[in-house]
Amino acid sequence: MTLELFLQHFANGISLGSLYALIAIGYTMVYGILRLINFAHGDIFMMATYFAFFGVLTFNMPWYISFIVAIILTGLLGIGVEKAAYRPLRNSPKISILISAIGVSYLLENLSIVLFDGRPKPFPTPNIFADVINIGNISIQRLTFIIPVVTIILLFLLLFLVNNTKSGMAMRAVSKDQETAQLMGVDVNSTISFTFGIGSMLAAIGGLMWALKFPQIQPLMGVMPGLKCFIAAVIGGIGNIKGAVIGGFLLGIGEILLVAFLPSLSGYRDAFAFILLILILLFKPTGIMGEKIAEKV
Template sequence: MGMDLSTFFQQLANAISLGSLYALLAIGYTMVYGILRLINFAHGDIFMFGAYIAFYSMTTFVLPWWASFLIAILLTIAFGLLVERAAYKPLRNSPKMSVMISAIGASFLIENLAIVVFGGRPKSLPVPDLFDTIIHFGKVSIVSITFITPVITLLVLALLLFVVNKTKTGMAMRAVSKDYEAARLMGIDVNWIISITFAIGSGLAAIGGIMWGLKYPSLLPLMGLMPGLKCFIAAVVGGIGDIKGAVIGGFTLGILEIMTIAFFPSLTGYRDAFAFILLIVILLIKPTGIMGKNIAEKV
C-alpha cells in the first residue's frame, strides 16, 4: 500500500475538508443554474471578493474575526446582486449564449478590477486560533479547520433543503425553476426570487472564500479561477440543479483529488487534471450527473 494507517486517516481528513469547500461553492453554482439555467462563471470571482473583504476587515479595520466574516458575507451578497443586476438581468429574455458570454465577460472584468484594486501580490488572511488549533488523535494531527469546514457545509445543506422544501420562498423557487411564465401567472415575483437565489449563492461563495483563505492563507486576484472551475465540475458531477448532488459532487472531487495524490505522489503535478478527467467520465457514463434526472430537453 505504501502508506501507514495514520497517514491514510490524515489524508482522508484533508480530502473531506477540501471536498466540503468544493461542495459549498458547487451549491452556489447549482442553485443559480437550477433557477436561471445559467452557469454563473463569475461565481469563483465572487468567492475571491469575499476572501479579500474578510482580509481587509481584519487587517485594515482591525475588526474581530467574527465581525469581519459577517461583513464579508453581507458585502459579498451585495456584490453578487450587483453583478446579477448589471450582467444578467438586462439579458433575461436573450438567448442563453448571450447570457453565458456576459457571465464570462463579468468574470474577466472582476478579476482585472481586483488586480487594480487589491494589487497582484499575495496577501495572507490572519487565521484565528479557533481555526488553527491542532487536534491529536494518536499519531494523527489534524488542524481544527479540517473539522469545521465539513460541519459548516452540512449545516448549510440542511438549512437550504429546509428553505427549498418547507418554505413559501422555496416553493416559489421550485416553481420558477420549472417555468418562468407559469410562475409569473401564479403571482410569483420572478425577479425577487432570482435576486434571493443570487444572494444565497453569493453568501455561500463568501463563506467558501473565507474558509479557503483560512485553509490556504494566500489571497490572489485570480484565486477563484481554478476553484470556480472545479466547483462547476463538482456541480455537473453531482447533477447540476440538484443541491444534494452538488454536495456529493464536491465531496467526490475533493476525496478523489487528495487520495489519488496520497497513493500516487508522482501524479501531484497532474492534480488539477483529475477534475476534468472525472467530468469527462461522468459525461460519458451518466450525462445528467450522479443525482440528475433524465429529463428530455426542451427544444
C-alpha cells in the same frame, strides 16, 4: 501506507470536498433557476476573501464581525451582478448570457488587480482555526473538522429553506416554469435575485474557509476552485443541491487520495478533475443525481 496516514489524508479529503461542495451549491442553485452557468461564481468567492481581509487589517474589525460583513457584502455583490449583467439579457439567446457571465468574471478579476494589487497577500488566520488536534499519531488542524460541520449545517438549512418556506416554494416554481410562476403571482425578479444572493453568500463562506485553510489570497485565486466546483456540480447532477454536495465530496476526496497513493502524479492533481468530468459526460451526462431536462422550444 499506514492506517494513520490514510486517515489523515482522508480527513483532508473530506475537508477539501466540503469546500468544493459548499461552493458548488451556488453553481447548482443558479443553474436550477436560470439554466445558466454563472462563471463569475469563483470570482465572487474571491471577492469575499478581500472583504474580510480589509475588514480585519484596514478597519480593525474582530475577525468574526469582518467575516459576517464580508458574507453580507458578497451576497449584495451577487445580487448586483444578477441585476446588472444577467437580468437585461434574460430573454436573449443563452450564448449572450454566457458571454456576459465570462465578461463579469474577467471584470472582477481585473478590477481586483487594480484595486487590491496583484501580489498575493497573507490571510489572517485566528488561532481558533489554526490549532492542531492530536488523535493518537494523527495531527489534524482544527479547521479540518470545522469545515465539514459548517457545510453539513448549511446544507440542511438550505434544504429547509427550499422545501419548507414560501421563498423556497417560489424558487422551485421559477425553476420549473418562469412564465407560469409569474402568472400564479410569484415575483420572478425578486426570487432570482434572492437565489443569487443566497448562492453568493454560500460562496463567501466557502471562500473564507478556503482562505483559512490556504492562507494566501490573490485576484486569480477563484479561477481553479471555481472550475473544480463547477465540475463537482456536474458530477453530482447540476441543478440538484444534494448532488452538488456529493460531487464536491467525491472530487475532494479523490484529489487528496490520488496524491497520497500516487505521489508521482501530484503534478496532475488538477487534471484529475477534468478527466473525471470527461468520464461523467461520456457515461452519465446528467450526473449522479441529475435528471434529464427537456429544452424549451
